[in-house]
Amino acid sequence: MKNLEGLHARAKALRLHGLLAHWSEAVAEPALAKAGAWVEQMLDWEEQERARRSLERRLQDAHIGRFKAxxxxxxxxxxxxxxxxxxxxxxxxxxxxxxxxxxxxxxxxxxxxxxxxxxxxxxxxxxxxxxxxxxxxxxxxxxxxxxxxxxxxxxxxxxxxxxxxxxxxxxxxxxxxxxxxxxxxxxxxxxxxxxxxxxxxxxxxxxxxxxxxxxxxxxxxxxxxxxxxxxxxxxxxxxxxxxxxxxxxxxxxxxx
CATH class of the missing domain: 3.40.50.300 (P-loop containing nucleotide triphosphate hydrolases)
Structure with missing residues (x-):
């Protein structure tokens, strides 16, 4: 249950309102462990994609240009x-x-x-x-x-x-x-x-x-x-x- 609470907090931080509205169905018994794993994977993908898009947008807005590392x-x-x-x-x-x-x-x-x-x-x-x-x-x-x-x-x-x-x-x-x-x-x-x-x-x-x-x-x-x-x-x-x-x-x- 503690893990599900953590997943719920991540979904809330990402503002996944559709998932939150159907949260009880997404993690319902009898396949609780399997459902929890699916929700966690989806949250991982969403966080990674948002982080990638955020970095891409900020890189574009920053106008750093090419440079030697x-x-x-x-x-x-x-x-x-x-x-x-x-x-x-x-x-x-x-x-x-x-x-x-x-x-x-x-x-x-x-x-x-x-x-x-x-x-x-x-x-x-x-x-x-x-x-x-x-x-x-x-x-x-x-x-x-x-x-x-x-x-x-x-x-x-x-x-x-x-x-x-x-x-x-x-x-x-x-x-x-x-x-x-x-x-x-x-x-x-x-x-x-x-x-x-x-x-x-x-x-x-x-x-x-x-x-x-x-x-x-x-x-x-x-x-x-x-x-x-x-x-x-x-x-x-x-x-x-x-x-x-x-x-x-x-x-x-x-x-x-």
Whole structure:
């Protein structure tokens, strides 16, 4: 009977109202054990299919894109990389506290790859995620003419449990862009976790948002209790391009 109570609770959680309405028939004697096994199998299928469809939907909505799995990441390439801090982030404990994370380092050292792995990890553990780059995010918000449309779009970016903003610092932005980013970060502050990748230390963010009065407050909210993953080294893309060029040159020499 205890097992049937557990099955009934699962059916209720899945809102299988038809099954619940005929519950006594579904588990009726004399074939109670057989009926119970059938109901359990059906609940397993329903839970698995709903979990699959939920993950598929959240993956689509997250816009992570293609990425190299962290198991293939070359940790020996950067001159400096706080691997322990990143692996702690992959446990997703920071989401429980609604704290932030910042991945900082020069171009091509793997910040975006690591951020996408973090996004994927959150997704497969049932969290809502949105991945965007700073230019797309701020361009999207700044293009809105009406206050109501802007409020709706801010709610869209503020809603996910994890928001990842890639490539802050690669372009310079106006005061309006700075105000919009500050508004978004403020809405998420101590409510939801935000991850930022940047090629600029926070001391240089005034160059990213020149003359913006909100930069100090923006950085303060991002940095409060945030985990910082510092990466330093030569661009991995440059390394790969150099290796491909060397390989092609070697093949050409071999073909002569």
């Amino acid at each position: 962290v198991c293939d990441f070359d940790w020996t390439w950067p001159k400096r990389c706080d691997r322990a801090t990143f692996e702690a982030l992959m446990s997703l404990d920071f989401l429980k506290d609604a704290t932030n994370a910042v991945l900082v380092g020069p171009n091509g050292v793997g910040k975006t790859t690591l951020a996408r792995n973090l996004a994927h990890q959150a997704l497969i553990h049932g969290h809502t995620v949105l991945f965007t780059n700073a230019g797309q995010l701020l361009g999207d918000l700044a293009a809105l003419d009406s206050d109501s449309a802007l409020r709706r779009r801010l709610r869209y970016y503020a809603a996910p449990a994890l928001l990842l903003i890639d490539e802050v610092g690669y372009l310079s932005y106006s005061n309006r862009h700075a105000d919009l980013l500050f508004e978004l970060i403020s809405r998420r502050y101590e409510q939801k976790s935000t991850v930022v990748t940047t090629n600029r230390p926070f001391a240089e963010w005034r160059d990213v948002f020149p003359n913006a009065a909100c930069v100090v407050s923006m950085v303060d909210r991002l940095m409060h209790n945030a985990e910082i993953v510092a990466i330093d080294g030569e661009s991995y893309r440059v390394k790969e391009a150099r290796e491909r060029a060397e390989q092609r040159a070697k093949q050409r020499r071999g073909g002569k």
